[in-house]
Amino acid sequence: xxxxxxxxxxxxxxxxxxxxxxxxxxxxxxxxxxxxxxxxxxxxxxxxxxxxxxxxxxxxxxxxxxxxxxxxxxxxxxxxxxxxxxxxxxxxxxxxxxxxxxxxxxxxxxxxxxxxxxxxxxxxxxxxxxxxxxxxxxxxxxxxxxxxxxxxxxxxxxxxxxxxxxxxxxxxxxxxxxxxxxxxxxxxxxx
Amino acid sequence: xxxxxxxxxxxxxxxxxxxxxxxxxxxxxxxxxxxxxxxxxxxxxxxxxxxxxxxxxxxxxxxxxxxxxxxxxxxxxxxxxxxxxxxxxxxxxxxxxxxxxxxxxxxxxxxxxxxxxxxxxxxxxxxxxxxxxxxxxxxxxxxxxxxxxxxxxxxxxxxxxxxxxxxxxxxxxxxxxxxxxxxxxxxxxxxxxxxxxxxxxxxxxxxxxxxxxxxxxxxxxxxxxxxxxxxxxxxxxxxxxxxxxxxxxxxxxxxxxxxxxxxxxxxxxxxxxxxxxxxxxxxxxxxxxxxxxxxxxxxxxxxxxxxxxxxxxxxxxxxxxxxxxxxxxxxxxxxxxxxxxxxxxxxxxxxxxxxxxxxxxxxxxxxxxxxxxxxxxxxxxxxxxxxxxxxxxxxxxxxxxxxxxxxxxxxxxxxxxxxxxxxxxxxxxxxxxxxxxxxxxxxxxxxxxxxxxxxxxxxxxxxxxxxxxxxxxxxxxxxxxxxxxxxxxxxxxxxxxxxxxxxxxxxxxxxxxxxxxxxxxxxxxxxxxxxxxxxxxxxxxxxxxxxxxxxxxxxxxxxxxxxxxxxxxxxxxxxxxxxxxxxxxxxxxxxxxxxxxx
Numbered sequence: 001x002x003x004x005x006x007x008x009x010x011x012x013x014x015x016x017x018x019x020x021x022x023x024x025x026x027x028x029x030x031x032x033x034x035x036x037x038x039x040x041x042x043x044x045x046x047x048x049x050x051x052x053x054x055x056x057x058x059x060x061x062x063x064x065x066x067x068x069x070x071x072x073x074x075x076x077x078x079x080x081x082x083x084x085x086x087x088x089x090x091x092x093x094x095x096x097x098x099x100x101x102x103x104x105x106x107x108x109x110x111x112x113x114x115x116x117x118x119x120x121x122x123x124x125x126x127x128x129x130x131x132x133x134x135x136x137x138x139x140x141x142x143x144x145x146x147x148x149x150x151x152x153x154x155x156x157x158x159x160x161x162x163x164x165x166x167x168x169x170x171x172x173x174x175x176x177x178x179x180x181x182x183x184x185x186x187x188x189x190x191x
Numbered sequence: 192x193x194x195x196x197x198x199x200x201x202x203x204x205x206x207x208x209x210x211x212x213x214x215x216x217x218x219x220x221x222x223x224x225x226x227x228x229x230x231x232x233x234x235x236x237x238x239x240x241x242x243x244x245x246x247x248x249x250x251x252x253x254x255x256x257x258x259x260x261x262x263x264x265x266x267x268x269x270x271x272x273x274x275x276x277x278x279x280x281x282x283x284x285x286x287x288x289x290x291x292x293x294x295x296x297x298x299x300x301x302x303x304x305x306x307x308x309x310x311x312x313x314x315x316x317x318x319x320x321x322x323x324x325x326x327x328x329x330x331x332x333x334x335x336x337x338x339x340x341x342x343x344x345x346x347x348x349x350x351x352x353x354x355x356x357x358x359x360x361x362x363x364x365x366x367x368x369x370x371x372x373x374x375x376x377x378x379x380x381x382x383x384x385x386x387x388x389x390x391x392x393x394x395x396x397x398x399x400x401x402x403x404x405x406x407x408x409x410x411x412x413x414x415x416x417x418x419x420x421x422x423x424x425x426x427x428x429x430x431x432x433x434x435x436x437x438x439x440x441x442x443x444x445x446x447x448x449x450x451x452x453x454x455x456x457x458x459x460x461x462x463x464x465x466x467x468x469x470x471x472x473x474x475x476x477x478x479x480x481x482x483x484x485x486x487x488x489x490x491x492x493x494x495x496x497x498x499x500x501x502x503x504x505x506x507x508x509x510x511x512x513x514x515x516x517x518x519x520x521x522x523x524x525x526x527x528x529x530x531x532x533x534x535x536x537x538x539x540x541x542x543x544x545x546x547x548x549x550x551x552x553x554x555x556x557x558x559x560x561x562x563x564x565x566x567x568x569x570x571x572x573x574x575x576x577x578x579x580x581x582x583x584x585x586x587x588x589x590x591x592x593x594x595x596x597x598x599x600x601x602x603x604x605x606x607x608x609x610x611x612x613x614x615x616x617x618x619x620x621x622x623x624x625x626x627x628x629x630x631x632x633x634x635x636x637x638x639x640x641x642x643x644x645x646x647x648x649x650x651x652x653x654x655x656x657x658x659x660x661x662x663x664x665x666x667x668x669x670x671x672x673x674x675x676x677x678x679x680x681x682x683x684x685x686x687x688x689x690x691x692x693x694x695x696x697x698x699x700x701x702x703x704x705x706x707x708x709x710x711x712x713x714x715x716x717x718x719x720x721x722x723x724x725x726x727x728x729x730x731x732x733x734x735x736x737x738x739x740x741x742x743x744x745x746x747x748x749x750x751x752x753x754x755x756x757x758x759x760x761x762x763x764x765x766x767x768x769x770x771x772x773x774x775x776x777x778x779x780x781x782x783x784x785x786x787x788x789x
Contacts (some may be wrong), residue, residue, distance in 0.1 A: 012403065013403075014322035014323070014399045014400065014403040014404060015322065015323065015399070017322065017398065017399035017403050018322055018323060018326070018395050018398075018399040021394075021398045021429055022391075022395050024430065024475045025394075025395070025429045025430065025432070025433045026389055026433065026436055028430045028431070028433040029428075029433035029436060029437050030437075031434070032433065032434035032437040032438070032478055032481065033437045033441075035477075036437070036438075036441070036452075036474055036477070036478060039471075039474055039477065040452070040471065040474060043469065043471055044469055045469025046469075047470050056490075070318050095753060112328065113443065117444060117448040117449055117450050118448065118449040118450075119449045119466040119467070120450070120466070121449065121450055121451065122449060122468075122469075123451050123452050123469065123470065126444065126450040126451070127450065127452075130440060130441065130444060130450075134437075134440070139761060
């Protein structure tokens, strides 16, 4: 039976496996950090502080961007080139907005005289900073990929034939979205 | 990109014939995307590191064996690190640290997995190349960059990092802690971060290739055990290296940005008390060993896989208990993630939690014993051919048993409290992980050399290499068990100043002498290797070992794409040896009408 299955046309591209395994390793990285957070929190000298409200808004922004990337994938399927490009660009812009808001969150904390790094910092704030910045870097990677396929869709005539890039990026984008929701819930309630 | 386009059209498994590309020297030997060439790049870079790492061990063994002697030649090589011909304590710590880092990561991870996963996965599963040849090339170049950075750390003025290969804080987190904690540590951590990226790119590729690129008929249960072992190795790496990276990121923040993850208000001589508050050095140990223990199996599993394959081929018998071998690989891979705190029994770990880790650690004995039993039963009444590869495979099993037994000692918290950080531990992990995996690597090189270079290595030199290394390994590490039981701690510069360890002076000299002889014998292997690439006896048949796996259905010197025509279809498992009176039936031979099932 297995043999028969293998003779069928392959449905999943190797790059998709590559991506999923890669997402698994990103999950492990954040699992490591949030576990360390829990261990550290149970020890002495832990500072409790309010999360800035701007993180709430950035969560909504990244959730909306998940919707727009899904629309882009849908428009690709319908071969509606203009709307596909439009949704890709909107997603990239929302990604940038998300990053700006995260940085505003850091500034809000510092305005509240909570040091994120440096000699007077408490590891509660440092953890928040490190975890959020690492997530932010992953979002940045997604934005670069989005910009790259957007450019390709403008410059290459064949860009509407191969659906792999848009599938890869939409999977990845949903992932960094869900990852942020997890981190937000974690930092808000566990922290 | 053109390679990828040719090799990885979306449809089907074999709808692109072999294309000869016009290749320049750079694209063929340097920035190659051919998995076989990348494998050789990993192997040769790994060899360079093995020589350097081995040489470091010779240097510190010289100090341990002859603590009072002066060797003027050392000063001419090491300069201020060996003033008056004697290695300084700082240089000694740098040597043991770099030896550990290099051997564990650069030789036995990149050199072993990087070589054989790259070489064997596409060839044995019937694929033209990896899922992403480009990422595969990047994986090597990240490793190369890591190598350069690590190498350069040895030439900074304050010396390379010298806080032990595990890089525990505060020695690693605090630049003022010791000379070796300064810029040497910065370079160490950059090198390791590059190394993690290389491992991840490689591992992701291996997983995607094995799951997705198998030829027609190659179901998962028809995969050679080598591939299964490399698969679990890749999974372990992909899941554990990111955790190490997160530990390193926190370390970088502590070192450079004043955070207090691992550092607390420690008093440093000449600096005063640190302003950090409440950091926990133990937190780093948890993050480190969550990688560190799976790392042991990242090193060991590829050797196990290759040994299974080589033993079956050279016993002319099917591997005993294929599914049990597979199941035990899986069990080891799962348990690998659940035992990390057995490295931390003396950190003040809650004794109840400790006992859970004792239980889980001792459970590893079960799949290990299954594997040993199956190797021995594969040999049992086999028609054994003692090729050099086979000898090293048998040597691996011997070392795995010897080193595994002491693992049961160390896995018990009650005993470990006495034995922790003594030479007993050194003996244990060198035998079971270091030398055993090195034997797996030698077995693999001797066995697959004809496929790599289309020539044979010299057998006589190989036999000398085997017997000296085998005897030497036991002569070096066996006595260390006794030293450890007597309480001799590891990582000390000079034991002769303690009354209780003076009795070991002769033993230490003996160990050091054997270590130098064994090291010299490895140079014989290198000579054999490089000489044989150019002048070795030529391979004249496609399948010199009469083996069943697919790599032997390729031409003697396969080009990029591996098979000139169609990729062969697979009809059977890889272990049909001595079946129905036939010596061997390769995997691409269709099942006959009256053939019995295995």
